[in-house]
Amino acid sequence: MALVLTEEQSMLRDSARGLISDKAPVSHLRSLRDSKDATGFSRELWKAFAEMGFSGLLVPENFGGSGLGAVEAGVVMEEIGRTLMPSPFLSTAVLAASALTRGGSDAQKAAHLPKISDGSLLAALAIDEGAKHRPLQTKLKAVRSGNGFKLNGAKAFVVDGHTADLLIVAARTAGSAGERNGLTLFLVDPKAKGLAVERTAMVDSHNAARIEFDNVEVNADGVLGEVDQGGALLEGVLNIGRGAVASEMVGLSEEVFGRTVTYLKERKQFGKLIGEFQALQHRAAELYIDIEITRAAVLKALQTLDGDFANASAAVAVAKARAGTTATRAVQEGVQMHGGMGMTDQFDIGFFMKRARVCQELFGDSNYHADQLARMKSY
Amino acid sequence: MSDPDQFRRETRAWLEANCPPGMRKPMTSEGDTYWGGRNAKFSSEPQRVWFERMRDKGWTVPDWPKEYGGGGLDRAEHKVLREEMAAMGARSPLSSFGIWMLGPALLKYGNEAQKKEHLPDIAAGLIRWCQGYSEPNAGSDLASLQTRAESDGDDFVITGQKIWTSYANYADWIFCLVRTDGAAKKHDGISFILFDMTSKGVTTKPILLISGYSPFCETFFDGVRVPKSHVVGTVNRGWDVAKYLLQHERAMISGMGERGVGRPLGQVAADSVGSDEQGRLEDPMLRGQISTFEIDEAALSAAAERAVDLAKAGQSHPAFSSAMKYYGTELNKRRHEILMSAGGVDALEWESERSKGGARPRAWLRTKANSIEGGTSEVMLGIVAKRILDLPGA
Numbered sequence: 001m002a003l004v005l006t007e008e009q010s011m012l013r014d015s016a017r018g019l020i021s022d023k024a025p026v027s028h029l030r031s032l033r034d035s036k037d038a039t040g041f042s043r044e045l046w047k048a049f050a051e052m053g054f055s056g057l058l059v060p061e062n063f064g065g066s067g068l069g070a071v072e073a074g075v076v077m078e079e080i081g082r083t084l085m086p087s088p089f090l091s092t093a094v095l096a097a098s099a100l101t102r103g104g105s106d107a108q109k110a111a112h113l114p115k116i117s118d119g120s121l122l123a124a125l126a127i128d129e130g131a132k133h134r135p136l137q138t139k140l141k142a143v144r145s146g147n148g149f150k151l152n153g154a155k156a157f158v159v160d161g162h163t164a165d166l167l168i169v170a171a172r173t174a175g176s177a178g179e180r181n182g183l184t185l186f187l188v189d190p191k192a193k194g195l196a197v198e199r200t201a202m203v204d205s206h207n208a209a210r211i212e213f214d215n216v217e218v219n220a221d222g223v224l225g226e227v228d229q230g231g232a233l234l235e236g237v238l239n240i241g242r243g244a245v246a247s248e249m250v251g252l253s254e255e256v257f258g259r260t261v262t263y264l265k266e267r268k269q270f271g272k273l274i275g276e277f278q279a280l281q282h283r284a285a286e287l288y289i290d291i292e293i294t295r296a297a298v299l300k301a302l303q304t305l306d307g308d309f310a311n312a313s314a315a316v317a318v319a320k321a322r323a324g325t326t327a328t329r330a331v332q333e334g335v336q337m338h339g340g341m342g343m344t345d346q347f348d349i350g351f352f353m354k355r356a357r358v359c360q361e362l363f364g365d366s367n368y369h370a371d372q373l374a375r376m377k378s379y
Numbered sequence: 380m381s382d383p384d385q386f387r388r389e390t391r392a393w394l395e396a397n398c399p400p401g402m403r404k405p406m407t408s409e410g411d412t413y414w415g416g417r418n419a420k421f422s423s424e425p426q427r428v429w430f431e432r433m434r435d436k437g438w439t440v441p442d443w444p445k446e447y448g449g450g451g452l453d454r455a456e457h458k459v460l461r462e463e464m465a466a467m468g469a470r471s472p473l474s475s476f477g478i479w480m481l482g483p484a485l486l487k488y489g490n491e492a493q494k495k496e497h498l499p500d501i502a503a504g505l506i507r508w509c510q511g512y513s514e515p516n517a518g519s520d521l522a523s524l525q526t527r528a529e530s531d532g533d534d535f536v537i538t539g540q541k542i543w544t545s546y547a548n549y550a551d552w553i554f555c556l557v558r559t560d561g562a563a564k565k566h567d568g569i570s571f572i573l574f575d576m577t578s579k580g581v582t583t584k585p586i587l588l589i590s591g592y593s594p595f596c597e598t599f600f601d602g603v604r605v606p607k608s609h610v611v612g613t614v615n616r617g618w619d620v621a622k623y624l625l626q627h628e629r630a631m632i633s634g635m636g637e638r639g640v641g642r643p644l645g646q647v648a649a650d651s652v653g654s655d656e657q658g659r660l661e662d663p664m665l666r667g668q669i670s671t672f673e674i675d676e677a678a679l680s681a682a683a684e685r686a687v688d689l690a691k692a693g694q695s696h697p698a699f700s701s702a703m704k705y706y707g708t709e710l711n712k713r714r715h716e717i718l719m720s721a722g723g724v725d726a727l728e729w730e731s732e733r734s735k736g737g738a739r740p741r742a743w744l745r746t747k748a749n750s751i752e753g754g755t756s757e758v759m760l761g762i763v764a765k766r767i768l769d770l771p772g773a
Binding site: 002003004106160261264265272273274276278281282284285288289290293294295296297299300314315317318319321322357367369370373374375377378 | 508632643645646648649653658659661666667669670671673674675677678679681682684685688689691692694699702705706757759760763764767768769770771
């Protein structure tokens with residue numbers, strides 16, 4: 001398969017870009033932040049997303065979606081990255097839709113996927129517990145109790161956890177922290193007794209929550225996939241999420257870079273445009289090359305997820321690691337080259353820097369994925 | 380093209396049947412590369428067999444037209460062939476500046492007589508070419524070159540000096556930039572001309588490098604007489620040809636790192652630094668360097684693949700080869716720094732049998748030229764800044 005977007009994918013990009021740049025420029029995020037909006041994103045826009053078919057992008061056609069793949073999810077995420085639009089797209093349309101499609105029973109799919117597709121159900125994936133992404137270290141305990149399970153423990157960094165109608169929770173049903181066996185995914189109602197959600201205001205003004213589970217009861221039909229065997233399902237879903245976040249970082253990097261190059265062509269010092277200085281030219285050129293190479297690596301990962309899902313981990317690790325370092329470089333150079341203006345809240349560049357930091361952490365930072373790659377290659 | 384799956388099956392079957400086992404191993408020494416030319420010798424029988432079979436199929440230059448000795452493959456077929464060769468570790472049957480650099484320029488700018496005279500001989504490995512570009516005072520500022528070509532009837536008479544001429548001492552012919560109009564602006568008085576290295580007045584002198592090897596020469600021209608019909612393209616418009624050729628040269632150099640692939644770096648490092656009970660390298664910082672390197676290498680390889688696909692879709696920027704040249708060469712230098720660090724003291728031996736004559740440190744030193752030859756990294760970044768980013772005054 002050619003490592004470029006198909007015509008259909010380019011059309012999807014254009015329509016996503018049209019909607020997002022029109023309805024949700026960076027000023028949209030800024031006003032949500034300044035008004036301390038309780039939801040943290042626009043439900044109206046999410047409705048528009050559903051009407052355009054974006055919320056059901058990954059939902060199979062027989063459940064009301066488009067049945068498309070990781071490349072298409074990445075195309076939309078990249079556009080989201082360009083304007084930093086806060087949206088349940090990642091949590092609901094990418095992660096939850098993938099988890100349910102890949103691991104759900106017919107009944108679970110029928111209950112939730114059509115609602116994801118039509119925009120009426122918001123869902124969130126609850127994985128991380130500590131400061132860093134370590135899915136195998138899951139400690140939240142699920143113990144058999146009657147016809148179901150009782151969950152005890154805590155989750156952090158649950159993207160969109162504060163608005164979710166449905167939680168997908170990784171829990172340990174056997175084994176000990178660090179082991180792949182013994183992990184189980186559960187569908188949990190956030191209104192269940194014993195469950196406490198705390199919205200966490202984050203540096204990037206996007207949405208996340210901490211969630212505590214105190215003897216939360218879940219029926220046996222709330223198990224997603226197989227008991228104790230959820231590790232592979234989780235890893236697959238996380239890989240799709242990593243590809244999606246990497247795409248967001250490509251969009252973010254390119255947008256910051258574009259704004260920075262424009263500034264280099266406008267700002268004058270010492271009687272010259274600062275873009276004439278070779279010190280800045282070479283750094284801009286290096287960054288451009290970095291972004292182009294990362295873009296190729298990310299598209300490669302997305303195509304591998306669609307074409308050879310079981311063997312996509314290495315390509316995904318490469319993409320997420322590269323996207324993280326590239327985005328970090330892009331926002332740092334962006335602020336530096338904008339000088340004092342780059343440090344002001346009034347200027348948008350800072351929003352990109354904050355979001356890039358969060359995207360780095362999400363589903364494993366560059367160091368995590370470099371370590372994973374070394375493990376995969378046995379050194 | 381033909382049915383892609385069928386072409387892949389047929390190609391794989393042909394390669395399986397025709398590529399000798401000895402030609403499916405990574406190259407380990409200079410002798411493993413076959414350069415062709417009037418004085419060429421094969422270093423082994425499998426090397427000869429492999430070369431001749433590929434030549435007869437037109438696959439020394441798979442994507443050139445059949446009438447010029449090529450394989451006539453389209454881009455998609457060529458990609459399949461490259462992938463299948465890479466999958467079995469098949470060596471390139473013929474290395475040649477004629478293939479990588481002159482051929483593409485002749486296909487675009489050469490007249491029919493020039494194509495017929497030179498391309499089949501390149502494809503068949505009969506003539507080995509060298510490139511006369513740099514001069515002692517024209518390196519990064521190549522267009523300031525001073526080698527003179529003076530008109531004398533039907534000939535040009537060429538006088539001057541080139542430097543960093545790769546393998547000039549082994550080459551049969553040279554493609555050369557000369558100044559045919561000393562009064563014009565520096566880019567406008569240059570011509571691209573071809574001549575035989577056995578012509579009267581040509582001498583070469585190898586330059587000893589820090590690696591202990593002499594892959595480059597100083598090349599002197601003292602009144603060398605060359606027919607005017609040997610100019611490629613228009614007289615005084617040689618800079619167009621030179622720039623076009625440089626794109627191919629840069630693509631070639633950016634691919635050098637990939638061509639050098641042998642055992643995975645992690646394994647090479649494990650040999651010398653050891654592994655812990657979980658199989659992780661004992662040197663955790665080195666382990667991190669290696670995996671970060673491999674991430675960048677995989678990303679570059681995706682970018683190279685994408686560059687081909689973008690070109691096919693008509694969406695590539697002509698200066699993008701400069702971006703790839705920059706990144707590929709810097710990455711290759713990193714690979715060899717890692718190899719030296721992984722090898723430790725063992726990688727410092729220079730002459731012993733044990734060290735294969737100091738192969739590792741000599742290769743390490745060789746890579747330092749990657750970011751100089753074919754345009755320095757700084758020149759590449761300048762080109763990206765000017766031609767792609769459109770920054771002012773660059």
